Amino acid sequence: MSGFQDLLQFVFAGITSGAIYALIALGFCVVHNTIGIVNFAQVDFVSLGGMFLFSGLFWSGLPMVVALPCAVAAVTLVGIVVERLGVRPSRSQNHLVLIFLTIGISIILRGGMKLIWGKNRMAVPPLAGEEPLRIAGAAILPQAVAILVITTLAIGLLVFFFRGTRLGLCMRAVASNQTAAAVVGIPVGRVKAASFALAGGLGGLAGVLVTPITTLSYDVGVLLGLKGFAAAILGGFGSFPGAVLGGLLLGLLESLSAGYWSSAYKDVSAFVVLLLVLFVRPKGLLGK
Amino acid sequence: MRRMNGLAVMAVVLMMGFSGGSAAAKDTIKIGAFFDLSGPAAFIGTPTKLVADMVVDKINKEGGVNGTPIELIVGDTEGDPAKAVNIAKKFIYKDKVAAIIGPTRTGTGMAVKKIIHGGRVPAFMTVGGDPVIMGGEKLGPFDWVFKSPQRSSVAVKRLYMYLKDKGLTKIALLTASDGFGKDGVRWLTTLAPEFGIEVIAQEAFGPTDTDMTAQLTNAKNAGPQALVVWTIGPAGSIVSKNKAQLGIDLPLFQCHGLPDPKYIELAGKASEGDRMPATKLMVADALPDSDPQKPVIKEFIRLYTDVYGYDKQFPINTHSGYAWDAIMIVADAMKKAGVKADDLRSAIEQTKGYVGVSGVYNLTPEDHNGLDVDSMVIVQVRDGKFVMAD
Known part of the structure; x- marks a missing residue:
């Protein structure tokens, strides 16, 4: 019985980390699907989400229900500003140029956060209470469950958005061929701005959900970004269900190898599996 | 007009060069200080730098090193060993500093250990790990490296x-x-x-x-x-x-790296009852008056909180005093032996009975830290504060 309880606890630990990886992976995928690049500023949108939530709660004294949507909206706005002032003036369609631009923007954003919020770590209260849920003797934080539920919901909405709405279809068209999209009358500039707004919103959402577990600092997104990126690749870069599958798989691999093999080598085992998967399926598990 | 200005500047520079070749070098004593001002340990490196500024101000106000003020040249390692190596080289070969303070972390400390040994400039590090002041084949000589935080x-x-x-x-x-x-x-x-x-x-x-x-x-x-x-x-x-x-x-x-009000803030109620070794700085009020460190710690806290107001952004933690002790010991050694590298190095090595914020330092050629177990206390989280553990 205790063996089963341990297994359950390892699975819960994996789900907690995995849900965080999945949500960050999702942010990478959205930008990839709309603009066709890897947006390295995505990780800073995550930190910003946490920062705005922190400011809303403790500087302005807003209640959680108000501060949370405000924080997400604020990061959405930052996403639009980044596109207007950072990406658009380059007038470039070259992916390499755009990717490097996002790296530069990421450094600027991080510098700005360092100036405004300082370098110290901060604690953000969770959305769903501190008391852990106990199932068959194993414990999981309600926040981890909330992350999973919201991530799943977000994926449903995203799939609908990209398949069923005009703006979503426009985004896919722009991603696949910008010139052709412009020729058929799609306002490419506005669609791109909307893409960054969406990326900012998702990053912000990830930030407000994840930072209560990870603690908040100006570079928290970067530290989580590496694992999130790996999760996105494992699941198949660009695929939404792939992001969740990749994130959860990576989290579970880590916690199960920490539980049953060696906690010192848990990252090794996780990344070896990642490599093996990519040898067999270079596009990732659900990649197209 | 612009051309004239340029000429004037050049003339001034030349004059300074001729008249003050040796005098200019005597104007200040340069100390290179590099910490993790950004990167994952920025929350340790930044307050360390603030304390370094504070203590240099204090020394200079009290007459500097036998009348010569200290000038701090600051660098940011970004937590990156390669950057730390570059800065250390700049300190040694370009700025020609008399001593080096920092870096912040064991990894960067190990990266610059060899450079410092080759450059023959005494370095007082504020890193946690012991390998920087351990010798042997694998770790290399530590003649020029000292550290102020207690050994692990x-x-x-x-x-x-x-x-x-x-x-x-x-x-x-x-x-x-x-x-x-x-x-x-x-x-x-x-x-x-x-x-x-x-x-x-x-x-x-x-x-x-x-x-x-x-x-x-x-x-x-x-x-x-x-x-x-x-x-x-x-x-x-x-x-x-x-x-x-x-x-x-x-x-x-x-x-001993965690006694910090941030720890309690981040862990919340869960931290209640947790215990850890700390410097006496964490429980200054609970120290007996007979403790020789008490006046030093009180003075440190007064400057840190009341005069400079650093505690608003970085509440005092167990790391806060390490830069103070490092610079004070180096400055004391300079007062005794001057700034010539070999003399300074051996003067630092012979420091005995220096009463600092983090303990009473007794350095020897074998022990380049000089603190023993009596410099630490065990503290405990009680009602959201650090108190002496029973």
Whole structure:
């Protein structure tokens, strides 16, 4: 019985980390699907989400229900500003140029956060209470469950958005061929701005959900970004269900190898599996 | 007109060059100071730099080093060993500093150890790990390197003394997989038999991991009497939170890097009761008046909080005093022996009985730290504050 309880606890630990990886992976995928690049500023949108939530709660004294949507909206706005002032003036369609631009923007954003919020770590209260849920003797934080539920919901909405709405279809068209999209009358500039707004919103959402577990600092997104990126690749870069599958798989691999093999080598085992998967399926598990 | 200005500047520069070749060098004593002002340990490096500014101000106001003021040249290692090496080279060969303070972390400290040895400039580091002041084939000579924070081995000994005293002899270790954590594991395992302590489980976690319940589950299943965690930064708070989340009813001990009001803030209620070795700075009010460190610590706290107001952004933690002690010892040695590298080095090495914020330093050629177990106390979180543990 205790063996089963341990297994359950390892699975819960994996789900907690995995849900965080999945949500960050999702942010990478959205930008990839709309603009066709890897947006390295995505990780800073995550930190910003946490920062705005922190400011809303403790500087302005807003209640959680108000501060949370405000924080997400604020990061959405930052996403639009980044596109207007950072990406658009380059007038470039070259992916390499755009990717490097996002790296530069990421450094600027991080510098700005360092100036405004300082370098110290901060604690953000969770959305769903501190008391852990106990199932068959194993414990999981309600926040981890909330992350999973919201991530799943977000994926449903995203799939609908990209398949069923005009703006979503426009985004896919722009991603696949910008010139052709412009020729058929799609306002490419506005669609791109909307893409960054969406990326900012998702990053912000990830930030407000994840930072209560990870603690908040100006570079928290970067530290989580590496694992999130790996999760996105494992699941198949660009695929939404792939992001969740990749994130959860990576989290579970880590916690199960920490539980049953060696906690010192848990990252090794996780990344070896990642490599093996990519040898067999270079596009990732659900990649197209 | 512009051309004239240019000429004038050049003339001034030339004049200065001719008249003051030696005088200019005597104007100030340059000390290079480099810390993690950005990167993952910025929350340690930045306050260290602030304290360095503060103590240099204090020394200069009190007449500098025999009348010559100290000039601090600051660099940011960004937590990157390669950057640290570049800055160390700049300090030594371009700025021609008399001494170096920093860096912040064991990894960057090890990266510059060789450069400092080759450049023959005394360096007083503020790093946690011991390898920077350990010799031998693998670690290289440490003649020019000193460090002000207690050795990990001293912190481990202090902790084990306490554990032995409390009869907690079976322990499980949870340590970070970075340089600092590995240094901790080495001492925790090698010193355990000396204190009759048995390490019955060893688990590791990444310093940026977000969930340690798997490691805690395994550690608990081994049936220890206490958990000992060795890491700096938020990971320590996450372990404490996860322990409460799993309802593990075992005493938790952290390392000497964590006594910091931030720890309590990040871990919240879960941190209640956690114990850890700390410098006396953390419990200044509880010190007896007979403690020689008390006036120094009081003065430090007065300057830090009342005069400079640093505590608003960085509340005083166990790291706060290390830059003060490093610079004070170097300045004292300069007063005695001047700034010639060899003389300065041996004067630092012969420092005896310096009463600092973090302890009473007695350096020897073998011990380039000079602090012993009596410089540390065990503190405990009670009602959201650090108090002396019973």
